[in-house]
Amino acid sequence: MARRVLVLSYYFPPSGGPGVQRVLKFVKYLPSFDWTPVVVSVEEGAYPARDASLGADIPGDTPVHRTSSWDPYHLYARLTGRSDEEAVVQGSLEGREQTWKERIARWVRANIVLPDARVGWVPFAIGQGRRLLAEQSVDAILTTGPPHSTHLAGAALQWMTGTPWMADFRDPWTDINYYQELPHTAAARRIDAALERMVLRRADAVATVSPSWQALLRAKMGTEPRTPIHVIQNGFDTEDVGPADVTVNDEAFTITHVGSLYASRNPTALWRAVQQLREAGDVPDLRIRLVGMVDSNVEGALHDHGLADITELVSYVPHPEAVEHMQQAGLLLLSIESFPADTGMLTGKIYEYLATGRPIVGVGPADGDAARLLEQTDGGRLYGRQDVQGLAGYIRSQYEAWANGEPASGATPDALQPYRRKAETGALAEVLNGLER
Structure with a gap:
């Protein structure tokens, strides 16, 4: 009973x-x-x-x-x-x-x-x-x-x-x-x-x-x-999210963030990495899509790094639409703010990201639980908040795979069974x- x-x-x-x-x-x-x-x-x-x-x-x-x-x-x-x-x-x-x-x-x-x-x-x-x-x-x-x-x-x-x-x-x-x-x-x-x-x-x-x-x-x-x-x-719930028939956007390589992007989560090293790649002409078709609440300080940082013209802001959408944005991304952005207990931050979003089968680029504590989860599932990489060169190298490799018609994948369903x-x-x-x- x-x-x-x-x-x-x-x-x-x-x-x-x-x-x-x-x-x-x-x-x-x-x-x-x-x-x-x-x-x-x-x-x-x-x-x-x-x-x-x-x-x-x-x-x-x-x-x-x-x-x-x-x-x-x-x-x-x-x-x-x-x-x-x-x-x-x-x-x-x-x-x-x-x-x-x-x-x-x-x-x-x-x-x-x-x-x-x-x-x-x-x-x-x-x-x-x-x-x-x-x-x-x-x-x-x-x-x-x-x-x-x-x-x-x-x-x-x-x-x-x-x-x-x-x-x-x-x-x-x-x-x-x-x-x-x-x-x-x-x-x-x-x-x-x-x-x-x-x-x-x-x-x-x-x-x-x-x-x-x-x-x-x-x-x-x-x-x-x-x-x-x-x-x-x-x-993640298999009834909500997973590898789907939705294909990766082939018109532009999109770095997508879904959720609230507070000023404390502003991934300035990543903006700097994208700025360097654009100035070098390495990522001509790269776009940024931010779905959800975006703090004005984040918008200001995008403008300061010359990225406002390639950034699309999408206000809060129902959960099924948010999942579609994840599934279409070339690369999913995870940003963990700095605070004394940040090594334990494992948001629900990271699991939904993983479930889409799209790779993740993270910015946060490189020795934290999120970094270990990405490594264990082969779902992406998390870099320290000052590691501009590491971020630039990872984004470049992902972009090149997409440009060659073979966008990289992230975690496999078998690796995600426990989650x-x-x-x-x-x-x-x-x-x-x-x-x-």
């Missing part, structure tokens, strides 16, 4: 963007491993993007309970004269101009609404979760963050009911990529760290996406960690199987 798991996730369709993919695929495939998910999410969330098409992945018999939430973004929108959608900020703020109102709101975010701006959903999530736990037999609780305030709801429900609880960290908490940009006071940092430590110690199991972040979280638990920390990587979303959900189910009251 299938067991039930109560899944608490702020991001869930119609939320779009990368934050929703991991939990959505867990919900989709858990029934294949005899776990029935019961989802609690927010009714009208402060989402950075919306993609109603993702709702097709929710099994028809999966109950999804939506609650109200107190959301400071609505107040922030009124304060700054923006729409609710414009007020939602996710990820790095590096390089963005701020008004005095925005600076005040940022200070409040860092020091008052701890641990994050979605903490106003926690009381509603606890209330709905407690009602469901009282009404039906539930064998486990799963919370996923960011927002990491969701884990506070999991901790409260575990304490109230004794139901085993697993906390899933898609990103670190006090080591997330933009944490150093927030104007925390010393007291706020201590409170945030204490909340993080409490979650890590109280949870019956913890999961994260990479070996480096597994070690990072384990170190925060002290010399005798009692909570097991599992690596359950992100992945299918269904396989990763199977790993999650094994952890849930081991939880005991």
